[in-house]
Every structure is written in structure tokens, then in C-alpha cells.
Amino acid sequence: MTTGTLASMLGLAVGIDYALFVVSRYREERAGGHEPSEAAGRAAGTAGSAVVFAGLTVVIALAGLSVVGVPMLTKMGLCAAGAVVVAVLVALTLVPALLGMWPNAVLSRTERKRGALASPGDAPNGGTRWARFVLRRPVTVLLACVTGLGALALPATQLEMGMPGDEAKPTSTTERRAYDALADGFGPGFNGPLTIVVDAKGADDPKRAADAVAEAIGATDGVVSVSPRRFNADGDTALFSAVPATAPNDETTKDLVHTIRAERADLEKDTGATFEVTGSTAMNIDVANALKDALVPYLTVIVLLALLLLMVVFRSLLVPVKAAFGFLLSVLAALGAVVAVFQWGWGAELLGVEQTGPIMSLMPIFLVGIVFGLAMDYEVFLVARMREAYVHGERPAQAVVSGFRHSARVVVAAAAIMIAVFSGFVGSGESMIKTIGFGLAVAVLFDAFVVRMALVPAVLALLGDAAWWLPRRLGKALPRVDVEGSGLISPPARPGSDPADGETRAQEWART
Incomplete structure (x- = not known):
């Protein structure tokens, strides 16, 4: 579903x-x-x-x-x-x-x-007026964008990941009412017991070894009770449950799982038996840890991929760097907003969030993948028109204005539509759908209206011709992709130049 x-x-x-x-x-x-x-x-x-x-x-x-x-x-x-x-x-x-x-x-x-x-000719519109406003004060706009998004990204440093279950559902659902009733009657940990599997094949007395393991785990701080041991037909493998004192997604429960696993070496030495901690609670903790460890490598791969793809499209070295930097700002700011609302509870009631806690472990890495694609969408649609104007003879600042004249209104409308679609899923009863809908909505808001509409023209204004420069050897190695189909529209700006090349004026600038 x-x-x-x-x-x-x-x-x-x-x-x-x-x-x-x-x-x-x-x-x-x-x-x-x-x-x-x-x-x-x-x-x-x-x-x-x-x-x-x-x-x-x-x-x-x-x-x-x-x-x-x-x-x-x-x-x-x-x-x-x-x-x-x-x-x-x-x-x-x-x-x-x-x-x-x-x-x-x-x-x-x-x-x-x-x-x-x-x-429409060259008549100014809202896009051109906004571009000229940014071009007159690029440093101020750039600092405001970076400072604002950086501040919004700060909560992301406190990101806690987990797998919310029935406790995150609305109180009107039977699952949530059952969860609360069990927690009230038997303690919050009853909803997420740990399953312990003891392998006693190497022990002299398998049953005594399994009992020793169960007693040691039962004596661990944070464990309320352990169930009777159940053995297989051969009597060398045992299974029992350990009930924590805290809820499945509580940080204390995560620490308890790590503590029990840390005792394994000593117990194996003393009893000759080893054990594994499993069950839905332990599995969710392991998945959350694996995804948290994978988040930074995946984000690194995505940024490198963005650099390569945009280098091919725009045949520029600094434009892809600027795009990747803007993507990082928008996705980290979106993660910060998600943490502030769904983990810290800021404004949670306004969105119908009845239970705050760890962020769904699948959500951050899924958000990174989607936001990357959407951020590159807006980068291509907006900057491609600027590049097209530049390689046809316009100066850097005027190329920015031309790009906004043709594309700004469409990008703004597209972003508004996308925000409306994603916001519509915030009302979902599914915790993950609600979190991803909110995260994507604010990510598109930050990326389209702050990064692409403000940071991009400010950076391009400061870079000037250097924005479109590409080393000659790298330019020969990269394939040529005419994303905007400029070859269909008009001939090259000067004899010998290629509108799909994008190097002519940048190389002229590099030689000066």
C-alpha cells in the first residue's frame, strides 16, 4: 500500500x-x-x-x-x-x-x-524583474539563502531513525487503541519484546547453558521479564522472549539491544552457548542503523552523479558545483524541518501528528533520492535557457535575465503544483506517507523558490563568464548533449561555433 x-x-x-x-x-x-x-x-x-x-x-x-x-x-x-x-x-x-x-x-x-x-518579444515580466533585483545585490541574496537554509538544516544533526509502528497511528484506529491498552496494562515494552535464540550445540549441558543465558539476560538493566525457554526436538536450541522496560522506538531500548549483544562473548565463554537477538524490535533497530550508515555514502554518490550529469549537459565546471551545493542545502534544510516537526513536535498538532518520535528509517534516504531528481529537474529547465542565451551571444548577466524571462514562471508554477500534490498526502493516516509528503513539499519549496530562484542567479552573477568555463581536455572527453534542442531553433551565433557545444565564449574568456 x-x-x-x-x-x-x-x-x-x-x-x-x-x-x-x-x-x-x-x-x-x-x-x-x-x-x-x-x-x-x-x-x-x-x-x-x-x-x-x-x-x-x-x-x-x-x-x-x-x-x-x-x-x-x-x-x-x-x-x-x-x-x-x-x-x-x-x-x-x-x-x-x-x-x-x-x-x-x-x-x-x-x-x-x-x-x-x-x-511577447523582450518585454519584461515578473521573472526578468526578479532576476534584475538579484543581479543588483548578489552577495546579499547569496548570504541570506545560505544562512537561512543552513539554520533550517541544524535540526538534521539530531536525526534519530526508527520504524514507528502502531503507536504512530491516529488514536481513532483500533491498532493504536490496542497498543495503548497493552502499554497501560503490561508496560510499554510489552509491545516490542526481544526474541532470543540460543545455540547450545557446543555446550556440555545445553539446557543448563540456555537457562544461564536466560538468567543473565533477565538480570540486565532494562529487562522486565523473560519467558520460559522452549527447546527444539534435539534439545540443543532454545527460544525465549525478553520484555524491555521501554517502548520499541525508545532510545533506551536501542541501547538495551546493544548491551545484550555486548554480553554475548562473555556468556559464550562461560556457558559454551551463543545467542542472537532478533524479533521485529531488534530488526527495526538494525535496519535503522544500516540506513543511517548508508545515508552519507548514498548522498555522496548522488552529489557526484549530479556533478557528472550537469557537466555533460551544461559543459561547465562551476555550474554543476553550484547545483550540487544548492541540492545539499535544500535536502538538509528539508531533513531539518522533518526532524523539527515529527521528532521534536514543533507544530506537530497543526499537521495531525499525534505521536512524535524517531523518523521512519526509510524516509531520509528516500527523500534524498527524490529531491535529487526534482532539484535537477528545475536546474535543467531554468539554467538550460540561460546557457542557450549565453552561447548565442548574450553577456552573462543578460543571459540570466533571458533565462528567467522564459523559464521562471513555468518553474514557479510547476513547483507550486508539486508542493500542492505532496501537501495533499500530509493528511494521510500512514506515518511514512505523512512524513514523506511533508518532507517533499518543504524540499521543493526550498529548492525551487530559494535555491533555483535566488541562489542560482546570485552565484551566476558573481561568477560571470567563469560560470560557463570548461577545461579544453575535459570538454573533448565529455559527450555532447543538446538538452534544450537549441540546434532546432536557430543557427550558431558565430561561424564555427556550436550551440550544443557551449565552449566558444567560455574558451574566449579563458584565453583572456
């Missing part, structure tokens, strides 16, 4: 966004005087190319979750990746087909009467 809901949530969000980008480019081509069929083809060849690359980044990030080694996370990642693939195919096939069948359906009533859009 959780896997299908997550796939639906992500597929709906990116599907609307990708269709919006293609339709927006179609309207732009119609405004340029092209016939409907030609405009649809150009939209598929330009915005469609960007959609393919953007979708590819999301698919890679989600499919990459399989390397973590957790079957449930692999299933969630692959299912969500499949939903994204379908969204890309719809944007490339169904959307252009619908535009061909009803060419004027995306036009306003006035535009339908004319049969075309009025060409």
Missing part, C-alpha cells in the same frame, strides 16, 4: 510538471508564428529533450536506492521510478498528440479567436 501510494504521489507530481513544460514551450513556439504541428514538434524536440534528461535523473536516483540493500526500499524506489518513466513517456507522446488534435485548447479565449498567441 505504501509503495503504491508513493509511486502515485511522485508520478502525479512529475507528470503534471513535465506536461506543463511541454505545453509552455508549445505556447512559446505558437507565439513565434509557427503552425500548430510545427510548434508541437519543436516543443517535443526542445522541452521534450529536457524532460527526458530530467526524468532520467529522477529514475537513476530512485533506482539507485536498490544498492542500499534493503528490499522494501528497493521495491519503493523501482516502483516510483516506473511511475516517472510513464510520466516521461506521456509527456513525449500523449501530450504532443493531444496538442495536435486540439491545437488551440491550451490558448486563452482571446488567443483562440486569433488562432495564435501574441509574441
Whole structure:
């Protein structure tokens, strides 16, 4: 159920966004005087190319979750990746087909009467005004973005991961009422007993050895009681339960599991028997620890992947570094917001969170994968238009303004739609769905409206021509990808240059 809901949530969000980008480019081509069929083809060849690359980044990030080694996370990642693939195919096939069948359906009533859009030319709009505002004070905007997102990311340093169970469900559910009744009657640890399996094959007296292990574990601080031992038919393997004094997701319970396991070597030496601590509580603790250990390596791989992919797309060294830095800021700020609400309880009542505690262990690493893909989506759609303007002769600052003139409104609308979709899942009764919906909503908010709309133009303004520089040897080694399909739109800006190359003016700057 959780896997299908997550796939639906992500597929709906990116599907609307990708269709919006293609339709927006179609309207732009119609405004340029092209016939409907030609405009649809150009939209598929330009915005469609960007959609393919953007979708590819999301698919890679989600499919990459399989390397973590957790079957449930692999299933969630692959299912969500499949939903994204379908969204890309719809944007490339169904959307252009619908535009061909009803060419004027995306036009306003006035535009339908004319049969075309009025060409906007170079008239300023909200995007250009905002870009010029940032370009006039790039240092101030940059410092404000970094400081604000850095402050929001601070709670992420206190991240505690676990696997919330029935205690995280609404009090109206029978599962939560049963959980509370058991906790009140028998203690909070009764809902999460530890299962101990004793292997006494190497002991002289297996039953006495198993009893010694049970007595030692029962005497451990934090253990309320142990159940009678049950032996197998051969009498050399025993099974019993140990009830902790604290709830399954309490930090004290985690410490208790580690303490019991630390006693294993001494007990084996004294009794000749060894044991394992298992059961749902211990397994959830182990999974949480494994995912917490995998979070930093996975985040590192994602950042390196972002650097490589964007280096290929933009044929630049510093633009990918800036994009990866912005991605880190937005994802850490989102994790900080999740910790503040779902772990610390800040504003939890407003979101219907009835029980705070550890963050679902699958959630942070899943959030990182999804936010990476979405962040690269907005980076490609926004910065590709800036690069296109730059390689066609515009100065760096003017290229930023041109990129915002064409793309800012669409990116803002796409982000608003995605935030609305993700926010709609915050009301879910499933703890994980609620947490991921909130985390994705704030992550898109931070990435689209703070990082891409403010930090990106501020950094590009400070870098100038250097933003688009690429070492000559590296440029020859990288494949050439014309994500925006600029070769379909206009010829190169000067003889011998290639709009898909992106090196001409950057190399001129490097030689000066």
C-alpha cells in the first residue's frame, strides 16, 4: 500500500510538471508564428529533450536506492521510478498528440479567436524583474539563502531513525487503541519484546547453558521479564522472549539491544552457548542503523552523479558545483524541518501528528533520492535557457535575465503544483506517507523558490563568464548533449561555433 501510494504521489507530481513544460514551450513556439504541428514538434524536440534528461535523473536516483540493500526500499524506489518513466513517456507522446488534435485548447479565449498567441518579444515580466533585483545585490541574496537554509538544516544533526509502528497511528484506529491498552496494562515494552535464540550445540549441558543465558539476560538493566525457554526436538536450541522496560522506538531500548549483544562473548565463554537477538524490535533497530550508515555514502554518490550529469549537459565546471551545493542545502534544510516537526513536535498538532518520535528509517534516504531528481529537474529547465542565451551571444548577466524571462514562471508554477500534490498526502493516516509528503513539499519549496530562484542567479552573477568555463581536455572527453534542442531553433551565433557545444565564449574568456 505504501509503495503504491508513493509511486502515485511522485508520478502525479512529475507528470503534471513535465506536461506543463511541454505545453509552455508549445505556447512559446505558437507565439513565434509557427503552425500548430510545427510548434508541437519543436516543443517535443526542445522541452521534450529536457524532460527526458530530467526524468532520467529522477529514475537513476530512485533506482539507485536498490544498492542500499534493503528490499522494501528497493521495491519503493523501482516502483516510483516506473511511475516517472510513464510520466516521461506521456509527456513525449500523449501530450504532443493531444496538442495536435486540439491545437488551440491550451490558448486563452482571446488567443483562440486569433488562432495564435501574441509574441511577447523582450518585454519584461515578473521573472526578468526578479532576476534584475538579484543581479543588483548578489552577495546579499547569496548570504541570506545560505544562512537561512543552513539554520533550517541544524535540526538534521539530531536525526534519530526508527520504524514507528502502531503507536504512530491516529488514536481513532483500533491498532493504536490496542497498543495503548497493552502499554497501560503490561508496560510499554510489552509491545516490542526481544526474541532470543540460543545455540547450545557446543555446550556440555545445553539446557543448563540456555537457562544461564536466560538468567543473565533477565538480570540486565532494562529487562522486565523473560519467558520460559522452549527447546527444539534435539534439545540443543532454545527460544525465549525478553520484555524491555521501554517502548520499541525508545532510545533506551536501542541501547538495551546493544548491551545484550555486548554480553554475548562473555556468556559464550562461560556457558559454551551463543545467542542472537532478533524479533521485529531488534530488526527495526538494525535496519535503522544500516540506513543511517548508508545515508552519507548514498548522498555522496548522488552529489557526484549530479556533478557528472550537469557537466555533460551544461559543459561547465562551476555550474554543476553550484547545483550540487544548492541540492545539499535544500535536502538538509528539508531533513531539518522533518526532524523539527515529527521528532521534536514543533507544530506537530497543526499537521495531525499525534505521536512524535524517531523518523521512519526509510524516509531520509528516500527523500534524498527524490529531491535529487526534482532539484535537477528545475536546474535543467531554468539554467538550460540561460546557457542557450549565453552561447548565442548574450553577456552573462543578460543571459540570466533571458533565462528567467522564459523559464521562471513555468518553474514557479510547476513547483507550486508539486508542493500542492505532496501537501495533499500530509493528511494521510500512514506515518511514512505523512512524513514523506511533508518532507517533499518543504524540499521543493526550498529548492525551487530559494535555491533555483535566488541562489542560482546570485552565484551566476558573481561568477560571470567563469560560470560557463570548461577545461579544453575535459570538454573533448565529455559527450555532447543538446538538452534544450537549441540546434532546432536557430543557427550558431558565430561561424564555427556550436550551440550544443557551449565552449566558444567560455574558451574566449579563458584565453583572456
